Amino acid sequence: MNQFTFSYPTKVYFGKGAAAEALKQELPRTGKTVMLAYGGNSLKKNGIYDELKGILLQAGKEVVDFSGIMPNPTYAKVQEGARLAAERHVDFILAAGGGSVIDCCKVISAQAGLEEDIWDMEYKAGKFPAGGIPMGAVVTASGTGAEMNSGAVITYEEKLWKGPIVGTAASFAVLDPFYTASVPPIQVLSGAFDTLSHAMETYLGNSDQDNVSDDVALAIMRNTVENMRRLFADINDMQARGNLMWDSAMAENGILKAGRLTDFQTHQIEHQLGAYTDCNHGQGLAVIQPVYYRHIVKDAQDKFTRFAKEVFGADTAEEGLDALEAFIKEAGLPVKLSELKSKVEITPEILRKVADTCNIIQCNPRKLDREEIYQILCECL
Ligand code: NZQ
Ligand code: ZN
Numbered sequence: 001m002n003q004f005t006f007s008y009p010t011k012v013y014f015g016k017g018a019a020a021e022a023l024k025q026e027l028p029r030t031g032k033t034v035m036l037a038y039g040g041n042s043l044k045k046n047g048i049y050d051e052l053k054g055i056l057l058q059a060g061k062e063v064v065d066f067s068g069i070m071p072n073p074t075y076a077k078v079q080e081g082a083r084l085a086a087e088r089h090v091d092f093i094l095a096a097g098g099g100s101v102i103d104c105c106k107v108i109s110a111q112a113g114l115e116e117d118i119w120d121m122e123y124k125a126g127k128f129p130a131g132g133i134p135m136g137a138v139v140t141a142s143g144t145g146a147e148m149n150s151g152a153v154i155t156y157e158e159k160l161w162k163g164p165i166v167g168t169a170a171s172f173a174v175l176d177p178f179y180t181a182s183v184p185p186i187q188v189l190s191g192a193f194d195t196l197s198h199a200m201e202t203y204l205g206n207s208d209q210d211n212v213s214d215d216v217a218l219a220i221m222r223n224t225v226e227n228m229r230r231l232f233a234d235i236n237d238m239q240a241r242g243n244l245m246w247d248s249a250m251a252e253n254g255i256l257k258a259g260r261l262t263d264f265q266t267h268q269i270e271h272q273l274g275a276y277t278d279c280n281h282g283q284g285l286a287v288i289q290p291v292y293y294r295h296i297v298k299d300a301q302d303k304f305t306r307f308a309k310e311v312f313g314a315d316t317a318e319e320g321l322d323a324l325e326a327f328i329k330e331a332g333l334p335v336k337l338s339e340l341k342s343k344v345e346i347t348p349e350i351l352r353k354v355a356d357t358c359n360i361i362q363c364n365p366r367k368l369d370r371e372e373i374y375q376i377l378c379e380c381l
Contacts, residue, residue, distance in 0.1 A: 001211055001259030008253070009169040010137075010148045014246065018176040019048075019138055020055060026136060026172050027059045031091020035133075037066040037081065037105050039097045046182040048140055052096055064088045066108075069097065072278055073104035075119065075156040078165075081108035085133060093135035095170070098191070099144030099281070102137045103152035106167030109133040119156060122165060132168035140179045142245040143191020143282060145198060145252025147173035155275055160357070162275035175249065177242040185235045189228060189331045190282030192244050196224045197285045198251035201267060204296075204303060206363050207260035217256045220247050221311045228331060261363035266292050269373060272358035276350050277342035284340060286333040290325045291379050295372065297321060300365035337380045351377040 013022035034056050036049075043049040056063050066081050085093065085108055095105035109132035111118045121127050137147040146152070150169035155162040180188065203217040224247045230240035250256070269292070270284040277284075297304050297317050308320020312327070328335055337346045344350060355374035360367065368376075 001213075002207060002261070004259045006254060006258050009150070009171065010253070011172040012148070012175060012249065013172060014175045015242070016176060016178050019052065019174045019179070022136070022172055022174045023052075023055045023059070027056070027061065030061075030134065032060070032062055033064060033089055033091045034061045035064045035066050035081075035085055035088070035090040035093045035108075037069060037093060037095050037097075037101055037108070039067075039069045039071070039101050042182065043096055043140060048096060048138075048179055052094065052138065056094070064090055069101045069104045071098075071100045071280070072155045072162065072274055073100045075154050075158075078104055078107045078111060078118075078154060081105070082111035085109075085112040090133055093133050094138065095135060096138040096140060098139070098141030098187075099146040099153070102139070102144075102146040102170070103154065103167070105135055105137075106132075106146075106150060106152040106169070107154060107165050109135050109168035110166070118165060128166045129168070135168055135170050136172045136174070137170035138174040138179070139176075139245065141183045141187060141191055142175075142177075142180055142241070142248045143194040145195065145248045145250075147175070148249045148253035153271060153281075155278070160275050160353075162271040163359070173249070175245045177238050177245050180241055180245070181236070181238075185231075186332065187280075188231065188235060188241070189333060190280055190286070191248070192224060192228045192231070192282075193286050193328070193331065193333055194282040195244065195248040195251045196221060196228075197266060197282075197289055199224065199247075199256060200289070200307070201264045202251070202256045202260070202262045203307065204263040204300060204365060205261035206263075206300070206365055211260050213256050213258050213260050216250075218307070218310045220251055220256065221307070223247050225311060225327065228327075232330060263361055263364040265361040265364045265368065268359040268361060269354065269377065272354045273337075273377075275357075276354055277340065277344060277346060279340040279342050283334050286328045286331075287335060287337055287340065287380050288376065290321055290328065290335075291376050293321050293324070295368070295376055296365045303365070337377070346381070348378060348381070351381070
């Protein structure tokens with residue numbers, strides 16, 4: 001194990017009815033003005049908005065609505081929310097949604113109390129926020145694990161950039177699998193694939209092999225595959241959704257990363273692809289990940305072989321990758337960039353820009369250069 005420091009800022013309330021229980025415990029500790037932040041219309045349709053707002057009002061809170069947080073949340077939306085939070089003297093933010101809503105709120109929380117622009121602060125001055133408006137996260141679409149960390153992924157449209165901004169971690173998270181009941185099946189499976197990708201990308205960082213975190217990562221991968229398969233048979237299997245919800249949180253709460261380096265090259269490529277195309281995160285990963293792995297399989301043969309055996313019951317590293325590809329197809333997720341919903345046509349010129357602007361990871365099995373990233377992307381067409 002490498003040296004590490006680990007602490008947990010987020011209290012988790014898991015299971016059916018968890019929101020009511022969490023808010024009963026937590027609201028007495030928050031100030032009076034609560035921003036209830038959410039995305040499009042889904043939470044109004046499925047009743048979650050009414051339920052949360054009712055609990056807040058009953059607890060005597062003044063509720064400030066902040067709606068319309070889009071998938072792949074933009075920096076402009078962060079700034080809009082931060083202005084509203086500052087103007088209305090918001091004491092607490094309740095983020096209700098998937099990774100996009102939660103991420104947007106993490107940065108709203110940090111930006112609202114700052115004089116300076118948070119992107120400039122982090123990327124030009126190299127400083128990070130020390131605090132922010134306290135927040136809680138109610139997960140309504142699972143997969144990113146955003147509810148248990150302080151990192152947000154934001155699209156800065158003017159800069160054609162999608163990447164991490166450090167914000168505020170939620171002090172509590174609500175994980176009720178029944179809150180995900182109305183998520184469209186393709187989003188349920190895209191989210192679950194994101195979880196699988198987080199565990200794989202963590203496992204493939206080039207640390208030593210003798211690491212308890214790898215054993216945990218492999219267990220999360222196995223469990224994610226097993227429960228996604230249960231959803232292929234019955235998308236409404238709430239036991240499976242619950243397992244996947246906890247897999248998701250576990251994959252991104254730092255447990256798997258303890259004592260090791262991580263890869264996350266697929267994520268870096270996908271995020272920049274998202275900056276140009278606004279594609280769905282989990283689906284972008286599903287297209288890129290197997291192609292990237294074919295490029296690096298020889299550089300981490302033993303790790304890929306272990307992955308093959310323990311996650312897919314396959315004998316060799318290459319057969320493990322065949323099984324991963326077959327699994328993605330079985331999930332009905334895209335395997336080609338042309339299958340992704342995109343705001344622009346995905347051309348080799350766009351892919352060149354993605355390759356030229358994405359982050360290059362230093363601690364994966366083999367560091368890629370921009371030409372190879374471009375080749376990988378072209379192989380995804
Ligand atoms: O906007 P509404 O109408 O709510 O619809 C949303 C959205 O269209 C819908 N949805 C959410 N809850 C629902 C529901 N539909 C029906 N019933 C419900 N209960 O789901 C759609 C997708 O939501 P979104 O939040 O965009 O999905 P996801 O959770 O996959 O989040 C993706 C974002 O998280 C970032 C991604 O890059 C992307 O921007 N990530 C964040 C990470 C983190 N902070 O740790 C790590 C990840 O690697 C990832 O990069
Ligand atoms: Zn992800």
